[in-house]
Amino acid sequence: MVVDVTVVGTGGMGAAIARNLINAGYRVAVWNRDHAKLASLLEAGAVDVVHAREVFVSSPVVFSVLADDQAVREVILDSGALAAAPAGAVHVNFATISPALAEEAAARHAEKRVGYVAAPMFGGVPVAQAGNLNIVTAGEAELVERVQPLLDAISARTWPVGTEPQRANVVKVAGQVLIASAIQSMSEAVSIAERGGIDASTVVELFTSTITPGPVYKNYGGLIAAEKYTPAGFTPVLGRKDVDLARAQAASTALRLPVADLLSELLTEAVDTGHERDDWASLAYLQRRRDLSETDK
Amino acid sequence: MVVDVTVVGTGGMGAAIARNLINAGYRVAVWNRDHAKLASLLEAGAVDVVHAREVFVSSPVVFSVLADDQAVREVILDSGALAAAPAGAVHVNFATISPALAEEAAARHAEKRVGYVAAPMFGGVPVAQAGNLNIVTAGEAELVERVQPLLDAISARTWPVGTEPQRANVVKVAGQVLIASAIQSMSEAVSIAERGGIDASTVVELFTSTITPGPVYKNYGGLIAAEKYTPAGFTPVLGRKDVDLARAQAASTALRLPVADLLSELLTEAVDTGHERDDWASLAYLQRRRDLSETDK
Numbered sequence: 071m072v073v074d075v076t077v078v079g080t081g082g083m084g085a086a087i088a089r090n091l092i093n094a095g096y097r098v099a100v101w102n103r104d105h106a107k108l109a110s111l112l113e114a115g116a117v118d119v120v121h122a123r124e125v126f127v128s129s130p131v132v133f134s135v136l137a138d139d140q141a142v143r144e145v146i147l148d149s150g151a152l153a154a155a156p157a158g159a160v161h162v163n164f165a166t167i168s169p170a171l172a173e174e175a176a177a178r179h180a181e182k183r184v185g186y187v188a189a190p191m192f193g194g195v196p197v198a199q200a201g202n203l204n205i206v207t208a209g210e211a212e213l214v215e216r217v218q219p220l221l222d223a224i225s226a227r228t229w230p231v232g233t234e235p236q237r238a239n240v241v242k243v244a245g246q247v248l249i250a251s252a253i254q255s256m257s258e259a260v261s262i263a264e265r266g267g268i269d270a271s272t273v274v275e276l277f278t279s280t281i282t283p284g285p286v287y288k289n290y291g292g293l294i295a296a297e298k299y300t301p302a303g304f305t306p307v308l309g310r311k312d313v314d315l316a317r318a319q320a321a322s323t324a325l326r327l328p329v330a331d332l333l334s335e336l337l338t339e340a341v342d343t344g345h346e347r348d349d350w351a352s353l354a355y356l357q358r359r360r361d362l363s364e365t366d367k
Numbered sequence: 368m369v370v371d372v373t374v375v376g377t378g379g380m381g382a383a384i385a386r387n388l389i390n391a392g393y394r395v396a397v398w399n400r401d402h403a404k405l406a407s408l409l410e411a412g413a414v415d416v417v418h419a420r421e422v423f424v425s426s427p428v429v430f431s432v433l434a435d436d437q438a439v440r441e442v443i444l445d446s447g448a449l450a451a452a453p454a455g456a457v458h459v460n461f462a463t464i465s466p467a468l469a470e471e472a473a474a475r476h477a478e479k480r481v482g483y484v485a486a487p488m489f490g491g492v493p494v495a496q497a498g499n500l501n502i503v504t505a506g507e508a509e510l511v512e513r514v515q516p517l518l519d520a521i522s523a524r525t526w527p528v529g530t531e532p533q534r535a536n537v538v539k540v541a542g543q544v545l546i547a548s549a550i551q552s553m554s555e556a557v558s559i560a561e562r563g564g565i566d567a568s569t570v571v572e573l574f575t576s577t578i579t580p581g582p583v584y585k586n587y588g589g590l591i592a593a594e595k596y597t598p599a600g601f602t603p604v605l606g607r608k609d610v611d612l613a614r615a616q617a618a619s620t621a622l623r624l625p626v627a628d629l630l631s632e633l634l635t636e637a638v639d640t641g642h643e644r645d646d647w648a649s650l651a652y653l654q655r656r657r658d659l660s661e662t663d664k
Contacts, residue, residue: 169563192578204577229573231565240563241570244556248579251552251626258548258624259541262613265620266466266537268528273538276526280501281489282545284580316559323562326657327555329548332629360623 073097084135086198094223126155157183172236188235190242208238246312257354270295293351306340309350370394381432383495391520423452457482469533485532487539505535543609554651590648606647607634
């Protein structure tokens with residue numbers, strides 16, 4: 071049984087991507103560690119891939135939408151899935167993983183003569199559902215071209231950054247530093263305003279209509295103004311993971327990142343003070359209460 | 368000789384504002400410490416106010432476009448200008464000054480029965496020239512209403528934030544933290560990318576087309592990508608002044624700002640390493656060379 075594309079990992083992002091591929095008319099197979107999470111996609115017409123090691127057998131293209139380095143190792147690289155892949159298959163990896171793992175994965179795919187395209191995404195679940203992701207792609211031009219129609223079905227635009235897959239992951243982790251910094255600096259700006267007698271929604275509207283428009287400041291600014299930290303779109307645990315990936319990538323080139331170093335500390339504080347399941351906008355919860363201690367004065 | 372409005376301080380911002388007022392058909396008087404800087408405005412039809420202490424005498428409305436707390440004290444509060452002002456005059460202060468001075472200035476104007484409107488601006492010289500400033504206004508509603516047509520002639524929009532003038536200055540210094548943070552975080556993102564083999568212009572275009580659009584990231588991202596740190600639109604000295612105003616405002620409400628504290632240090636580093644006359648985008652110059660030292664590893 072052969073379909074057009076198999077989606078491996080059907081959490082919030084993977085499910086949205088699979089559904090948009092189905093809606094675009096593609097024959098889609100799906101696999102998830104927790105089989106129960108497949109139900110609505112199977113109802114929508116997806117085909118069930120029962121065994122993880124078969125994901126490359128059911129279709130010429132595999133989209134993996136997994137959480138992190140460990141999940142990519144477990145589900146793709148070390149599960150037997152890659153070992154069982156036929157030569158000529160293509161794997162598109164959407165995860166925010168370390169550039170180092172991307173480089174390793176590319177080499178291991180090449181040994182098996184399986185194509186590897188890195189395709190980390192900007193945009194959360196609602197953006198994925200709307201088919202408006204921005205996808206950073208890197209890999210051999212012929213491979214990227216082959217999967218481009220599938221990517222077009224799930225994104226607003228793709229951003230090719232070269233032939234070495236890890237480049238896309240470098241760009242993605244750099245972008246995560248921008249997002250984390252935007253959340254913390256908006257939290258600081260809001261906390262200044264609030265203690266000066268001006269409400270958060272006024273300044274968030276002002277800033278996001280003038281100097282800092284765009285989806286990141288509008289989304290997180292809105293959550294900060296509303297003090298709405300649940301349900302989490304993205305947690306401080308995941309945020310710290312990504313900022314630490316950026317720091318590790320920088321360190322591998324002997325580069326130091328002062329703001330990213332500080333953001334890692336602040337995200338750790340959020341994790342350690344009970345916000346590990348909240349949205350990472352909960353940086354603002356801590357910021358609003360960040361009193362000058364006597365020793366700081 | 369009575370005109371509609373007198374513009375005090377005709378540097379880059381003040382000159383652009385005066386010119387747009389002239390172009391909108393207002394009769395405009397101008398004063399500047401360095402009289403030579405008035406030449407092109409006088410040619411354009413502005414009236415010369417020879418003595419600083421006469422600025423409130425020549426028109427019912429005075430716009431002051433000065434650099435900082437010290438300049439506002441020297442030129443307006445302590446020069447004799449305010450002392451000579453007739454009751455019923457209105458002073459619109461565009462400077463990024465401390466909220467504390469705004470509060471003091473409002474009280475001293477009230478003693479003289481002179482109206483005081485705080486009107487700090489977002490946007491640099493090119494934005495001012497295009498008449499597209501965003502102006503944060505605070506003051507008595509009747510006063511703001513009276514000067515609104517003049518503000519409309521020089522801005523894209525005004526953002527009223529209440530009747531206490533210092534509120535506008537609180538919002539402005541909070542916004543400066545957002546801008547400084549955007550410059551440093553874009554510098555860190557670009558430095559990660561470059562050392563990973565991806566050129567700056569690619570990532571700046573990607574980020575400013577997706578997650579962080581808008582004038583701040585586009586302007587400073589462009590300068591960073593081009594490594595163009597002169598001529599300065601705004602210097603590290605001025606940037607540090609504004610970030611330190613935000614820190615002082617926060618401290619006056621017992622609030623601590625981790626990112627702003629770090630930005631103050633990084634701007635000090637820029638000042639101390641020969642970038643004091645460069646644009647504050649020169650934070651990127653330092654960031655690109657920020658090697659992990661042995662002790663950091």
